[in-house]
Amino acid sequence: MNRLAMIFLLAAAASAPFDSGFALAQGKQDAKKEDEAPAGESGSVVQVANLIYDRVKSSVCFSDNFLRQAAQTTKVSTSRRFHPTKLSSKDVFKFPFVIMTGEGGFTFPEEERKNLADYLKGGGFLLASAGCSSPDWDRSFRSEIAKVLPNAPLKALTMDHPVFHTVKDIQAIEVKHGTPRPLEGIELEGRLAVIYSSDGLNDTAHVTGCCCCGGNEIRNCVDINLNILVYALTH
Secondary structure (H helix, E strand, O other): OOHHHHHHHHHHHOOOOOHHHOOOOOOOOOOOOHHHOOOOOOOOOEOEEEEEEOOOEOOOOOOOHHHHHHHHHHOOOEOOOOEEEEOOOHHHHHOOEEEEEEOOOOOOOHHHHHHHHHHHHOOOEEEEEEHHHOHHHHHHHHHHHHHHOOOOOOEEOOOOOHHHEOOOEOOOOOEOOOOOOOOEEEEEOOEEEEEEEOOEOOOHHHOOOOOOOOOOEEOOHHHHHHHHHHHHHHO
16 A cells, blocks of 8 residues: 555544444544643544553653654644553543553553453554563563463564555664564454564653663664554554
8 A cells, every 4th residue: 555545544544433432543532621632632633542551650761753753744633642541441442552661570460451451352552662672571561461362472573564564664673782673463353453572662762851771772663653553543
C-alpha cells in the first residue's frame, strides 16, 4: 500500500468503530471534561495510554514525539501527549494503542494479567520496549506476556513485514551500540496485537529528565514508532 492510500485509510478510520466495544480508532471516547483533554485539543483524537503496571511502575521515559510526527506526516488528529493509565483499570479499554516500558524486574498482579489479556484479545494494541535494553525488564516482560497469552508466543518480525513500510520505508533497525536485535510480535487470530523491542524504542533524547545511561537505544525509533502506530490503527 502506498503512502497516499495509507493517509486516506487513516482519514477514514476517524469514523470506524474500534473492535469489541473499545473507543473509536480515532479516539472518540466517552464525553470528558475540557480540563481533562490536552491543551488545544478536543476529545475526538487518537489517544495513546502509557501503562502504570505492577501497581506503581510507570512508563514515563518514552517520548511522545512520534505522536506529533504522526499528526504532521499523516494528517491524522493525534493527541500530543500520553495518558497515564493503570493496567488494572477499565480505563485501559478506552485506548486503541498503549505503550509499556521501564527498567528492572517486575511482576503483573493477577488482575493486570487478566485485564491485559482481555484488552489484547478484544482488539487493543501494545507497544512494549525494554528501556535502555534493560536485561531484567526484558526477562520480566517475556515471562509475564507468556502468562498473559500462553498460546501466542513472541516471534521475530522480518524487515519485509508491512509494519516497516507503512508511512516510512525502513530498511534496517539502527542502534547506538552493537548489532540490533529484531522487533518481535504476537499475533492473535491473524492480527498483530503486540510489538516488543528488547532494545530501547524510547527516544529519550526527546524526554525531559530521562537518558539512556550505559544501555542501548534504537536510533531510528521515531520512524519505527510512527509506523507501528499507523499500522496498528489500520490493520
